[in-house]
Amino acid sequence: MKQQNLLVKPKDNSIYQNFTAEEVGWEYLNFGARLMKKDETWQYDTAENEMAIVILGGNFKVDSAKGNWAVLNGRKDVFSGIAHTLYLPRRTKFTLTATSDTLDIAYSWVATDQDFAPYLKQPEEAAIEFRGGDNANRQINSLIQPGFPCHKIVCVEVYTPSGNWSSFPAHKHDERKTDANGMLIEADLEEIYFYKFQSPQAYAIQQVYTQDRSLDEIIRAKNNEAVLVPEGYHPVAACHGYHAYYLNFLAGSDQVLTATNDPDHEWIYGTWKTQDSRLPLVTASMNTVQSV
Numbered sequence: 001m002k003q004q005n006l007l008v009k010p011k012d013n014s015i016y017q018n019f020t021a022e023e024v025g026w027e028y029l030n031f032g033a034r035l036m037k038k039d040e041t042w043q044y045d046t047a048e049n050e051m052a053i054v055i056l057g058g059n060f061k062v063d064s065a066k067g068n069w070a071v072l073n074g075r076k077d078v079f080s081g082i083a084h085t086l087y088l089p090r091r092t093k094f095t096l097t098a099t100s101d102t103l104d105i106a107y108s109w110v111a112t113d114q115d116f117a118p119y120l121k122q123p124e125e126a127a128i129e130f131r132g133g134d135n136a137n138r139q140i141n142s143l144i145q146p147g148f149p150c151h152k153i154v155c156v157e158v159y160t161p162s163g164n165w166s167s168f169p170a171h172k173h174d175e176r177k178t179d180a181n182g183m184l185i186e187a188d189l190e191e192i193y194f195y196k197f198q199s200p201q202a203y204a205i206q207q208v209y210t211q212d213r214s215l216d217e218i219i220r221a222k223n224n225e226a227v228l229v230p231e232g233y234h235p236v237a238a239c240h241g242y243h244a245y246y247l248n249f250l251a252g253s254d255q256v257l258t259a260t261n262d263p264d265h266e267w268i269y270g271t272w273k274t275q276d277s278r279l280p281l282v283t284a285s286m287n288t289v290q291s292v
Contacts, residue, residue: 006208006217010224017106017194017226024228028152028251029190031226033106036060036098046092049109050116052144052153053086053096054247056196058103062086064094069120073287074100078196078245081287082123083157085143087150089116106194108249112151119149123284130279133272136165139279152251154189159281160204163240169265170207170233176253177260186260189252191229193236195221195244202242208234211262221246233262243281 008024010016010033017033030049033056036042053062057077061070066089075081088094090112096105127142144155160166173189195204200223209216210232221227227234238244250257261269 006228007219007221008226008228016224026190026230028110029192029249030109031106031192031194031249032108033104033194033224036103036105038098038101040098040103042096044094044096046088046090046094046109048090048111048113050090050112050150050153051088051092051107051109052155052249053088053105053107054143054155054157055084056104056106056247058098058100060096060103060105061099062094062096064088064092064118066092067118070099071120075123075282075287077104078157079198079243079282081282082126082141082284083143084123085121085155087116087119087121087144087148087153089118092118106247108153108155108192108251110152110251114151116149116151123287126284128280128283130275132165132168134274135163135276136168136268136272137161137276137279138164138166139281141282146256148255150255152255154250154255154257155248157245157247159279160236160238160244160246161276161278161281162238162243164238164276166236166238166244168235169268170235170262171259172231172233172262173250173252173257173259174231184254184256184258187252187254187256187258189250191234191248191250193221193227193229193234194247194249195223195225195227196246197223197242197244199242202244203239204244204246205237205239206234208232
């Protein structure tokens with residue numbers, strides 16, 4: 001199903017992003033982001049959904065019947081370290097309390113009929129990959145990676161240095177395909193790009209297009225805005241002078257990142273000569289202890 005409005009602007013309140021799969025015409029992905037003050041609480045029941053909560057900045061503690069967790073060394077913001085990520089299974093009632101002066105979190109929930117163990121993933125556990133090269137070089141931190149013990153959710157955070165291209169050469173994952181041997185060669189996945197920048201005037205340019213151009217949108221994404229990718233290829237370019245951060249949540253037919261490249265640009269693979277000396281933009285060692 002084609003999504004006509006691909007850009008979701010933030011709301012002017014503490015719950016500054018909040019949309020459901022039903023509201024955007026999807027099947028799987030629901031998304032939210034909120035700012036909390038110290039000692040503020042959020043009570044929630046995952047019900048028939050699994051959930052991943054990513055710390056964008058600050059610290060929290062979470063109390064539930066399935067476990068209790070506390071983060072003491074959360075990053076100041078997304079440009080000051082790597083995320084802590086809390087995975088919670090279905091039927092989990094919890095109370096999340098902000099323990100730093102401010103807490104910024106993003107989260108996604110997806111319906112499931114399967115049960116998995118809750119888990120708080122530490123920044124040093126996130127695999128870091130430098131993908132691409134030349135001015136298409138970027139850093140990917142795997143938070144809920146393929147193979148993580150969950151049902152549907154995949155989550156990565158991506159850092160694209162100023163002026164670089166990202167998610168390029170363009171790829172898509174909008175139909176489930178297997179090869180002659182039954183091996184999966186493309187999954188059918190919905191995807192959210194949630195953006196953060198260090199400066200209010202910064203932005204990234206994202207294109208979302210299908211091969212036949214029945215969908216062909218170019219979007220100017222700014223801080224705290226989300227871009228929906230219901231189908232098609234979806235490359236990104238970071239505005240010169242400003243590093244771009246985006247958090248990806250994906251869910252669909254398989255808990256994978258298996259995709260198909262745009263054949264027009266696939267030749268670019270293997271042509272890169274250099275790696276960007278600005279990478280990594282963040283490491284786990286940058287995470288600092290917040291006030292608690």
